[in-house]
Amino acid sequence: MAAIITFSGILATNSGSQWLLGRISSLVNSESQTFNYDQADGSFLRGLNLHGVYFENATTAAQVEQLHSRWNPITLLDGEFVLESLRVAGLQLTLTENPNPPPPGPPLVLEELLSSILPLPIGIQLNNIRLDGANITQNGTDFALNSLTFNASLFGRQAEISNLAFEIPEASLNGDISATLRRPYSVEAILNWQYQEDISDTIAAPEGTLELSGNLDTLTLVHQLSGPAELNSNGSVELGLARFLNAETDTINPNLDLTHTLSPMTVPGAEQLAINSFTLTTQGTPDNLGLNANASVDAAINDSLNIQSDIRTQAFLRGSHLDIDSLALETESGQVLIDGRVDWSDAVTINANYSIEDSAPGSYLALEDSGIALENLQSRGQVEVIMPPSGDMNLSLQVPELRVMVNDRVIAGSSALSFDGNRWQLSQFRLNSDDSHIDIQAEMNSDQTIQAAGVINIPDLSAFHPAIAGTIEANANISGNMDAPVIDLDLLASQVQFQDIVIPELTIVGQNRAGMNELELRSGQIQVPVAETTETINDVMLRLRGQPSAHNMLLRVDSSLGEIRINADGELADGGWQGRLLSSVIDTPLGEWQQQYGSQLQFSSTLSRIDDLCWQTQSASLCLSASLEDGDQLAASWQLTEYSLNNFNRIEAERAIDNALPEPRLVDAAEPSNAASSTQQRLPWPLPSNLAVNGTISINGEASGSISDFSTLRLTTQISSQAGDLYMLGESVEEEEIITSINQFRWPSLDVNAELEDGRWLLQSELQFYQADVEQPDNTQQAMRGRITTDLSMDSDQSLGGNLQLAFDDLGWVEALAPQVSAVNGQLQGRIDVSGNMEQPVLATDIELSDTRFNVPAAGLSISDVNASIFSEDSRQFSINLGMRSGDGQLEINGSLIDPFLESRELSLEINGDDVSVVNLDTLSATASPHVTVLASQQAIDISGEIEIPMVDLTVAELPESAVDVSRDAVIVAQPEEREIDNTATTETSSLAGIPLTSSLVVRLGDNVHVSGFGLNARLEGELDITQRAQATPVAYGELGLASGELEVYGRTLYIEQGKLLFMGSFDNPALDIRAIREVEDMRVGVQINGTARNMRSTLFSTPTLPEGDILAVMITGRPIAEIGSEQDGNALIGAATSLGIRQTEGIVNQIQSQLGLDALSINSSGDTSDSSLMLGKYITPRIFIRYAVGLFETENSLAIDYTMTERIKLQATSGESQSIDVTYTVEQ
Known part of the structure; x- marks a missing residue:
């Protein structure tokens, strides 16, 4: 116990731990390995912190900046060891091969190893394991690790790793792993990975999730890829790893069974390629891995090529080669089959066979509008590509068969292309169809020497394209090298026609003379449609002389639109063409423009450039400089200086205006007097014949930025014209005489500035002008001044801003725009503020016309006190107000215009006036008092109200042409388009500008x-209701009466006793009820007129009662018919009977014939009353008959004599408007 306490005390103290670390270092350090550290603190009982740790042996050198560890020994009492944290920072690990490797030991048997140490007597729990900043170097290769963190545990034979996070500069990974350390070693894992950066601007960084389950012999996996594509993979992998780790096999040969499914997508960077579906299965081992794929793809390659296809692939990956058993691309009408092998064991070698069959290739080629129909495409061939490590590629393409039907004609062909690393060779290239063929043979060596020959013979181009007609024959031979080829070419195209362009003949001849190639193209009389006319290119000549490295070009074009001459030198260099435009002349109706000096030109894929190219005509010049880098970055400038505005004038207008001026000002000595030469300098779109301008205009501009990104394009343009004149030719009426008048307006300055920058347009302009004294040009007293300014902007989102201002202190210039008015005086002031956007502009308008007066000579009117205004706060509603005096009357017009810029626009007007003079001529004067409402929209126009006519004074001396109506049953043959037929039956004014019109x-x-x-001579009274319905003729109802009046017929005056015109629908054919009388002595005679204007009927009456002939005679001559003795009185009677439409005319004529003693008397008419004539006849002898005819309404007379020579032969002679003699021979059957 004392020993345990003593050992624990040593572990628990810093000094004890330092002593123990020293003892451990002594044990570790030896001649073959070294271990040391710079600093240590902490204890073995709670945790150690080491700084500057270093370890090295024969194969490993490791250095750690910091190592921090914490553990809890108390957990040992619970039967487990818990490492609370372990942090390693700044690891530098270098691994090298052992120069003296130990002899191999017995093979590893994992199960024996694990059984010898597991299960451990205690469990192990590792928390918060973290490695920050590691760099691993192995055999000169560096591997950087940003961080590694995880938690781990081992209890018995169950091991787990959780919260795993692994990050390197390129990618990161996190997840959880669990394994059973007992055979078969089951494994469960979920891992998420992600690349740190996007693959490109259009392809996002890929990421995925991998799920593993199973054991080390067989794993089941599910993987989901997202980012550039959504790809799901699932299946199993037989690894046999457990057998390998237990020395039961010495190799690992995995067997895959996986299915990969791609979600529908558009290929990033190739948006024209859409993958609708894709499935790939991989089955087998790496030595024999089967690949089976099925896909559905839409490929819109360009505007004319759109392919919808299914792709099927069956192939095997066998070590270092791929065997393609079948690769099929199928469309609705055909398929492409490919088989072959790709081998990369030594050199990369591709051997493949292909075949194509398609019954309708035009189904996926957009050729509907091209006139080309493709059918039954067939082809087969072989491809071989060898790419050895040396880099010298060999290529062979054999196409022994190619057949296709083009516009019902079979075209067959074959070809062979090869490259052996030194020479390209095209052989056996041939296309033929019936009697047409194209043959080409060519080869090019590595030293750029070439040898090529070709023949083209197509006698009928329409067989290949219905829009092209003509023939082509060509022979060509090329030899030498690419820098100095020798060209021999003869091409003849005859009667070539493409749509409406006709080329009678085109020749191209190429020859090599004294080492210089000369290529010349000639053609002429080419018919080219331009707008609605056909222009002729009379002659075209293009001549190229030299070599690609140095050549000259001469172009000449003569056409009905002008002439062009171009002379240039240049060379092919740096993948493009560069040279110098030596001279050029462009002679068109815009003038003859001659190049002032040479200009450098360059055209290539990276740079196109035109340096300071200038033309001049008379006093004007046009200069252009431009460059385009990488096909996108534009920098350009242009200048048009002192271009004469006289080119907009018509010659006849200039002369008419000069003739009216005190001295000529438009056609001067500086301009050619020859009319034809002057006309050549005039623009094809001249001003109207009553306008002419004098002065010059200059235009300067610059453009820079990307042409593919309009928002970055910067554009500036300045237009200026100084001291210009506008002449207006008009007419005025003075004392019933038409006098030619001239108005001259001079602008001291006209400036327009337009700018585009950052997608924003700015437009500023200013025009100042005044009316000059035509008689005294130097007179400083100006009759009128005017000014127009604009300041507008449009942003990149098409939002608008700005204003337009008008200021005119006189309106004389209006006469040129409206020749019907004269003596125009007045003032116009206004401002229009613009906002909104292009689709919905907002216009705040305030325009006033004041103190205006003008004359309308054609109507004899003098309009005065004209004041008008148009006002709006936005584009929703415009208020309109107009007042004027005409004669003694006042006219007021008030209204509004709603939504003028929309289809739903509406106009409403109230027109009120009192005794307004509408015409004031010698033969016609009238006034009107209107009270009318006008409502108009895109759907209908409606006019309603009342119009009172207080005064009309009409004197008709002769009928106008429009007063004679064409008969309803007349048939017009070959009527000129520019002439209209007057026929009220066809008049239907039911629409105005295509909008239905209604009125009441x-x-x-x-x-x-x-x-x-x-x-x-009569006074009229009454009223009419006029109604107009949509899609119908107008109708009138009402009555007009002849209140009092007289009717003079053949010098006799009849008094109108009563008169009515009754309108019952038709406005041009009223019913008539007119009664006119004459009193002679004690007799009262008259005529009653009834019917309609188109079908008038008259009857005679008298008191006392008289025969109709006597009534008419008394009415016209004052005497009964028995007292008539002169032919003149008889003619008058018959003319009156006809013109009044009196019934029983035949009886009256018979009475007159008997009274005058004539053999024949009749009224003849060819249809219309105006063609009626009176015929009088008398037999001089039984064989001679004289006829005299006189027109009743036309002053045409004729005299005819009929002479009966025999019963069968008659001679007729007529003299009148025309003379004729006819002989008539009669044969009876």
């Missing part, structure tokens, strides 16, 4: 409505 209006005539013309 009351039109009321006042007391001062007078109409005169064509013998009628």
